[in-house]
Amino acid sequence: xxxxxxxxxxxxxxxxxxxxxxxxxxxxxxxxxxxxxxxxxxxxxxxxxxxxxxxxxxxxxxxxxxxxxxxxxxxxxxxxxxxxxxxxxxxxxxxxxxxxxxxxxxxxxxxxxxxxxxxxxxxxxxxxxxxxxxxxxxxxxxxxxxxxxxxxxxxxxxxxxxxxxxxxxxxxxxxxxxxxxxxxxxxxxxx
Amino acid sequence: xxxxxxxxxxxxxxxxxxxxxxxxxxxxxxxxxxxxxxxxxxxxxxxxxxxxxxxxxxxxxxxxxxxxxxxxxxxxxxxxxxxxxxxxxxxxxxxxxxxxxxxxxxxxxxxxxxxxxxxxxxxxxxxxxxxxxxxxxxxxxxxxxxxxxxxxxxxxxxxxxxxxxxxxxxxxxxxxxxxxxxxxxxxxxxxxxxxxxxxxxx
Numbered sequence: 001x002x003x004x005x006x007x008x009x010x011x012x013x014x015x016x017x018x019x020x021x022x023x024x025x026x027x028x029x030x031x032x033x034x035x036x037x038x039x040x041x042x043x044x045x046x047x048x049x050x051x052x053x054x055x056x057x058x059x060x061x062x063x064x065x066x067x068x069x070x071x072x073x074x075x076x077x078x079x080x081x082x083x084x085x086x087x088x089x090x091x092x093x094x095x096x097x098x099x100x101x102x103x104x105x106x107x108x109x110x111x112x113x114x115x116x117x118x119x120x121x122x123x124x125x126x127x128x129x130x131x132x133x134x135x136x137x138x139x140x141x142x143x144x145x146x147x148x149x150x151x152x153x154x155x156x157x158x159x160x161x162x163x164x165x166x167x168x169x170x171x172x173x174x175x176x177x178x179x180x181x182x183x184x185x186x187x188x189x190x191x
Numbered sequence: 192x193x194x195x196x197x198x199x200x201x202x203x204x205x206x207x208x209x210x211x212x213x214x215x216x217x218x219x220x221x222x223x224x225x226x227x228x229x230x231x232x233x234x235x236x237x238x239x240x241x242x243x244x245x246x247x248x249x250x251x252x253x254x255x256x257x258x259x260x261x262x263x264x265x266x267x268x269x270x271x272x273x274x275x276x277x278x279x280x281x282x283x284x285x286x287x288x289x290x291x292x293x294x295x296x297x298x299x300x301x302x303x304x305x306x307x308x309x310x311x312x313x314x315x316x317x318x319x320x321x322x323x324x325x326x327x328x329x330x331x332x333x334x335x336x337x338x339x340x341x342x343x344x345x346x347x348x349x350x351x352x353x354x355x356x357x358x359x360x361x362x363x364x365x366x367x368x369x370x371x372x373x374x375x376x377x378x379x380x381x382x383x384x385x386x387x388x389x390x391x392x393x
Contacts (some may be wrong), residue, residue, distance in 0.1 A: 040255040082246050083246065
């Protein structure tokens with residue numbers, strides 16, 4: 001009950017003032033980007049520890065939402081020191097030449113309930129592809145929590161070239177998962 | 192099922208008769224013994240070799256094969272212990288010094304224990320290091336413990352220690368078998384190697 005009541009109460013003055021509740025301040029300590037890859041049929045997860053994100057999301061007007069996310073690929077944690085070095089190498093992310101992966105949204109549409117879908121462009125290693133992020137949005141303690149996944153095919157970006165291109169060993173499909181906690185924009189309250 | 196033939200072989204085991212000297216292990220025990228021996232002999236050097244390789248697809252494959260075989264050893268050990276619980280092993284030849292009888296017993300129980308502990312430590316280590324075991328790439332085994340890198344590194348040491356201990360016991364086991372066969376010239380090795388039954392009267 002508490003969980004439902006408090007955000008509802010918090011939203012009241014905002015909506016009564018006729019201003020949409022837009023969430024746009026990313027809280028880095030409550031946000032994360034990680035990934036799941038498959039090695040020899042085993043799901044192995046890792047993290048991107050360094051990223052920056054500008055996200056705006058209003059549950060009342062989801063179509064107006066937008067996101068621009070940049071990942072510093074050198075901050076990857078692929079499970080072991082050896083793996084971390086390997087994935088920065090030329091065959092994988094080639095972080096020396098392409099240090100940043102970038103996602104820019106182009107549209108957001110509601111799928112019903114608390115589910116949404118954002119389409120956009122993902123650029124990694126000099127290659128840009130259309131991707132779809134499906135996510136849920138929950139209001140929790142005055143924050144919006146966006147939880148979702150972007151499935152990608154690593155070989156479309158040349159991630160894991162050469163020897164590593166064998167998808168029987170490391171699968172082509174990689175799930176990039178994200179959780180962003182957004183607090184309401186301060187300007188909204190002032191108005 | 193591997194365990195099924197046991198039921199028919201109760202005939203050999205359960206009824207001691209002078210026609211059947213019963214100096215041999217049952218076919219089930221012999222099969223389990225040599226399958227486990229083969230698996231351990233294969234996966235032990237594989238474990239050393241793969242851990243020294245630089246990261247490559249080959250390395251990931253070999254790690255998987257090593258884990259698959261290791262789980263196989265665990266399963267064989269469990270079946271072997273089940274067999275052992277229902278069967279008395281063939282008697283040792285008379286005239287063996289007491290210390291040898293004792294040493295043989297310690298070594299055999301030690302091997303049963305190590306055949307369980309060594310693969311289990313590998314499984315635990317895999318869980319702690321966040322790379323679960325999917326047996327033969329199809330059967331996902333549950334993680335025994337949560338992800339914990341420091342614990343994983345510790346378990347790596349434990350895994351190596353257990354395996355080198357097992358190697359030492361296996362060497363003693365093999366040395367004893369050779370001693371019995373070629374020097375003491377008794378039937379010890381033949382009870383586990385059916386084609387050596389020259390001296391055995393059926």
